Amino acid sequence: MKDTYTIAVVHGDGIGPEVARAAVAVLQAGVQAGTLRFVDYPAGADHFLKTGDSFPAASFEGCRTADAILHGAAGIPGVVHPDGTEAGLDFTLTLRFKLDLFANVRPIKLYKGVPSPLGRPGPIDYVIVRENSEGLYAARGAGALLREEVAVDTLVQTRKGVERIVRFAFELARTRNGSPKDGRRRVTCCDKANVLRTYAFFRAVFDEVAKEYPDIEAEHVLVDAMTVHLVNKPTHFDVIVTENMFGDIISDLGAATVGGMGMAPSEEVGDGIGFFQASHGSAPDIAGKGLANPYGTILASILMLRRLDQRHRDSRLKLGADRIEAAVCAGLEDPALRTRDIGGVAPTNQVVDALLKRL
Template structure:
């Protein structure tokens, strides 16, 4: 347990400041007076790039690296790009992933009571799984290193290493072991999602998975090709418990999974390394609704709860773990009672949702 935890807060772009501020307010309400968290704000993102020509200032990176955890709103604005065409606002997230070795991107996909599922007949509790995305290798490792030859040819390299694959696979089995199993049958199961029938890099991913699996005899294992997975997540989502996959595939199917539970506004994420933890909702910056007060704060609030869980486990601090549990309970209650933002077909403003969560948390203390 630490006396004070330093939290680097980077609001980012678009709706980022709105949802990030909401999450900070909710965390403070959960912890009450004498909170051990010290929030410090730092600049980064596309809007900062437009003002200064720099998207990720070095002092911000140093603060993120030395802080106990990083909380982010959202990054990027369409059309704000570097000379090579890549988005300036993504530098923040991608640099943290690669330079702080945040290799495990944990994206829970859960259908809440009170939220209408776009899949016919699927009810709350019937979708509850984790997509574990390898976060430091794969196709995205080529960012900034690909080749473009005279406007006629371009090449990006997909990178898989034994160390990288083994550690993400072991993380998947640990998550499954700590879970309640798949909603449909209660089985603790890890699904390896790849394209091993076509590409050697994915065949390698599967081979390492198969080498690790016997170390976890209590966990059921299976393989699903990525194209089949996009179908299964729609037709039988209750079968899945933990899905482990390469960087780009994880990026794609986590958005698909989010769509089945009401949208990206309910999709939190935790990006973890051996030392650092980075927490943000999986959604983008949605500049078209920025400043209108209708952004969905739940994804960032749940990401902040994951931050408290991670810190509470890391430092054996029950104050943080209990606060995380209370935030999730308050979120469950608010959604079940119909506190829905516009993207969830409701009419609750961001500030009203935040206030409701804070009031519920105050009553829990």
Template sequence: MQTYEIAVIHGDGIGPEVCQSATDVIEAALGNGKVLEFTEYPAGAAHFLKTGDGAPKATMDACRKADAILHGAAGLPGVVHPDGTEAGVDIGLGLRVQLDLYANVRPIRLREGIVSPLRGREVGQIDYTIIREDSEGMYASRGAGAVVREEMAVDMLIVTRKGIERVVRAAFELARKTGGAPRDGKKRVTCCDKANVLRSLAFFRRVFDEVGEQYPDVERDYSYVDAMTVHLVERPDFYNVIVAENLFGDIISDLGAVTVGGMGMSPTAELGDHHGFFQAAHGSAPTIAGQGIANPYGTILAGAMMLHWLAERHDDPTLAEAGRRIEEASARALAGGVKTRDIGGKAMTRDVTAAVIGELGSSLKVA
């Protein structure tokens, strides 16, 4: 039996709580066999306060060697570098660069038991994925921008043909694997940009079209980012896969998350050709840390994404089956009313963990 090394970075605030929940669920889904080896490594804002380094080299090196990385949450209020940028996120941003994690994959799916703030939307009507280019765009300027005489500041939006091609290809490949958009069943990739104003994003759209021509079975669609903020509210069922530049993808993915229960319900995978980093989309929520009320569903579902990714890379059906069972067990727990406060319930973090593990047991008996 093959064993996979998983680097676990608990991070800050509620990070350790949701990370522990996810690893408990994953181990329960895999049964008695020691398929995954979880090893914890330090990073984040609290570690920055202790050592002056939020992304230790030893942790970065361990992540490079690991088969996958599972992360809790990062950041604490007021913990910043001298230039004012947040110190806690150094580990995630650093790994994107060092491990070339160019595709940020965020599924936006309304699940049974969650009431969407979009009036009248039901399960099955919001089910799309946002793929955000994760290594270039506006965020490529982090650490490289300039403040001149305290009178002017500048950052650059940078995109390359290689960067656009590979993330757009990932979007079309994903669309091929889906059942299409909820509204009409069409496999569709939407390019979200601001091509009418910025040359860099007009270039993004041109490359999108060049790649899209190689996928005649997948429909191409286009939306300016300002219009997209309207469309994701008014007609979310139209969308199947959306691809966007880094900053724009960051913004619309948070908007999408709130339509399906909030950041606590949003698993995320940051993927490259050889490495994968998995976490929920939420922050560290320090005001509720240690109270046992954090929502672990997002991190649990990120763990399921990790298992599916590992299964595909290593052709390991055991991992794929475990990922599927975690998703189904989580869905049954939610449908049964096991919900934390942020999604309208009273369950504690431990209650969610126990419920999902319990559902894993019942699914095993059914199988």
């Protein structure tokens, strides 16, 4: 337990500053005064346009030494480095690899009052655990383009990388209440083991680790079948573990079933610091119009409090997380406090003001 926890806040681009400000305001109202200290750092595409540097060294150092990192959103279409890569992505990718944030955790939960395109699918409440440092995305910047005719990227899986992400998923399952459908604690391995050796290796290591957790049910689902199951039987799942690119894809699909990207928080964690943000992008088309959905970033801030409490055993953090989550649940049940992406018309500030009053 610490007296004060330093939170590095990077507002980013587009609607990033709007949702980051919303989350900070809610955290300040929901957590005991003096518990959290917020420090702003610049990074992103907008900062790149102003200075030529998308992630200053001072910002990285501030993030590295903080207790947690809270982020708004990154990227502006067309703002790229000379090699064509997006300037805004430097921030997230640098943190992932330099801080070894190997686990990308995406809760997929349908809150009461939020419409789902699936109609009335029942209680959706599962977590996608995405390996965050290997897989196909490990080839970023290292692929080959030959004579403008052939392009090659390499999919990388290591035993260490697969073992630790699978073990992370099983440990997470032990803390949950199981599948909403049958109450069984279950970890599902999502792969393409029937076609590619890399995924067959991922599955083999998964099976080895699963033997250490006889109390948790283990199963396999091929990624193409998974896209069907997340639509047809989402209540079956508890924890899903998968490779980097597959996790990127199916977590967006899962988010669509629970109200969209504005309702999808994300945490990226390793053995130390954590990085927290909503899963959505910077949405520059609505930036500054007061239309952004702040719930995703506020839900990410709840994940941040719970992760800090897990590390430091601080009742102030747990109480704050519980209070903010209760306010969010109450807000979402009120049709007047839903933004347009989840079936309402409430502007960002109306949602935030109402949450602050509840807190």
